[in-house]
Amino acid sequence: MPLSRRVEFFGGVKATLPLIVGAIPFGIIFGTLAESSGLSAWGAMAMSLVVFAGSSQFIALGLLAAGAALPIIILTTFVVNLRHLLYAANLVPKVKHLPLRWRVLMAFGLTDETFAAVSNRFLQPIGITTAHWFYLGSFVAMYGNWVICTFVGIVLGGLFPDMTEWGLDFAMSVTFIGMVVPYLTNRPMWGAVIVAGAMAVATAFMPHKLGLMVAAICGITTGFP
Amino acid sequence: MNEVALILGMFLVTFSVRFVLFAVAGKVHFPVWLNQALGFVPPAVLTAIILPAVLMPEGEIWFSWQNPWLLAGVFAAIVALVRKDLMTTIVAGMACFLVLRFFVL
Numbered sequence: 001m002p003l004s005r006r007v008e009f010f011g012g013v014k015a016t017l018p019l020i021v022g023a024i025p026f027g028i029i030f031g032t033l034a035e036s037s038g039l040s041a042w043g044a045m046a047m048s049l050v051v052f053a054g055s056s057q058f059i060a061l062g063l064l065a066a067g068a069a070l071p072i073i074i075l076t077t078f079v080v081n082l083r084h085l086l087y088a089a090n091l092v093p094k095v096k097h098l099p100l101r102w103r104v105l106m107a108f109g110l111t112d113e114t115f116a117a118v119s120n121r122f123l124q125p126i127g128i129t130t131a132h133w134f135y136l137g138s139f140v141a142m143y144g145n146w147v148i149c150t151f152v153g154i155v156l157g158g159l160f161p162d163m164t165e166w167g168l169d170f171a172m173s174v175t176f177i178g179m180v181v182p183y184l185t186n187r188p189m190w191g192a193v194i195v196a197g198a199m200a201v202a203t204a205f206m207p208h209k210l211g212l213m214v215a216a217i218c219g220i221t222t223g224f225p
Numbered sequence: 226m227n228e229v230a231l232i233l234g235m236f237l238v239t240f241s242v243r244f245v246l247f248a249v250a251g252k253v254h255f256p257v258w259l260n261q262a263l264g265f266v267p268p269a270v271l272t273a274i275i276l277p278a279v280l281m282p283e284g285e286i287w288f289s290w291q292n293p294w295l296l297a298g299v300f301a302a303i304v305a306l307v308r309k310d311l312m313t314t315i316v317a318g319m320a321c322f323l324v325l326r327f328f329v330l
Contacts, residue, residue, distance in 0.1 A: 017312070018310075018311040018312035018315060019311070021312060021315050021316065021319075022315045022319075025319075039228065040228060042228075043228040043231070043232065046228070046232050047231075047232050047235065050232050050233075050235075050236045051232060051235045051236050051239055052239075053235070053239045055274065056235065056239065057235075060231070060235060070227070070230060070231055070234065073231060073234075073235070074231075074234040074235060074238055075238075077234075077235045077238050077239060078238040078239075078242065081238065081239050081242045081243070082242060083266065083270040084239075084242050084243045085242050085243075085245070085246065086263055086266040086267075086270070087266070087267070088242075088243060088244075088245070088246040088247055089246055089255065089259075089263050090263050090264075090266070090267075091247075092246050092247065092250050092255075095247055095250055096250035098250075100248075103244070103247040103248065103250060104244065104247075106247065107240065107243040107244035107247045107248075108240060108243065108244075110243040112267075112271065115267065116267070119267075166326075167282065167293070167294070167322070167326055169278070170278075170279075170282075170293075170294055170297065170298075170318075170319065170322045171315075171319060172274075172278070173274075173275050173278045173279050173294065173298055173301075174297070174298070174301045174314065174315050174318035174319055174322070175315055176271040176272075176274055176275045177275055177298060177301045177302050177305060177314065177318065178301065178305050178311040178314035178315055178318070179267070179271055179311070180267075180268045180271050180272055180275070181302060181305035181306055181309075181314070182305070182309065183267070183268040184268070184306075188265070189265070189268060192265045192268060192269050193268050193269065193272045195269075196268075196269040196270070196272045196273045196276075197272040197273065197275070197276035198276070199273070200272070200273035200274070200276050200277050201276050201277055201280055201281065201286065204277045204281060211273075211277075212270070212273050212274065215269075215273035216266070216269045216270045216273050219265065219268075219269030219272065219273065220262055220265045220266060220269050223265040223269070224258075224261060224262045224265060225261075
């Protein structure tokens, strides 16, 4: 690997480390919850390896535990992940010159955390030709961490069955708080965030987490002039 | 539940959403207003995930100083505003939550 690519790759890993701190408890909790929700240890491991979508995997566990049918779980996953469409739209101008195999890999690795980690990098005009190696570093770090933490969670869940009551899912909230606050630099952004948050609580009764999309759209239309 | 079908189905819908715009990259042009609107997407979506998680951690609205999710969330937001450093925010917020949940409230 030429030096510039290596620097970019490890730059991506480094930019993702703070987000991994938040993702560690999240991944572990997913692993601990799996068996009690009705997903086998192998199923939980395969889901983290193949689907690689933290919040949808949690919601899927909740629906499994509630005895939901397979089409409902898949439809919910689709709705919850629609936000990635909007992340992808933001990234398209930065990736459209890349070969298809790169775009496939980057799409698979598109998470809230990697989007947050690479956004600053892609805003810089320098080194456009190597910036995708930065993305790759962020993806490899997130993916490796997610898979390892799922495994650790499955093992810990067998050892300490009451771990799921500890409230460690707060790690996801605190990570997202740290990601949102830097956006709050002007009035439209404050408006968007306040409306999205209030609407999310008001629509929490809606089935299949549909309130999330409703709240996000209300927030976006508030901020947008 | 057929776990193979579940995982494959979840993979297909997740990957499709992530890949569709990358697949047609460059062939679809977004107007300026859409690009501006997309700038509001990440904070709006993330806040819509955060607020119910801290304000209704056990399913019902719990607006009280005895709610450790809410207190630690507010504390983390203040730390983020003052320090502007993600690692500090996550470590401080998580420490605050664990202390409140297991030693104070």
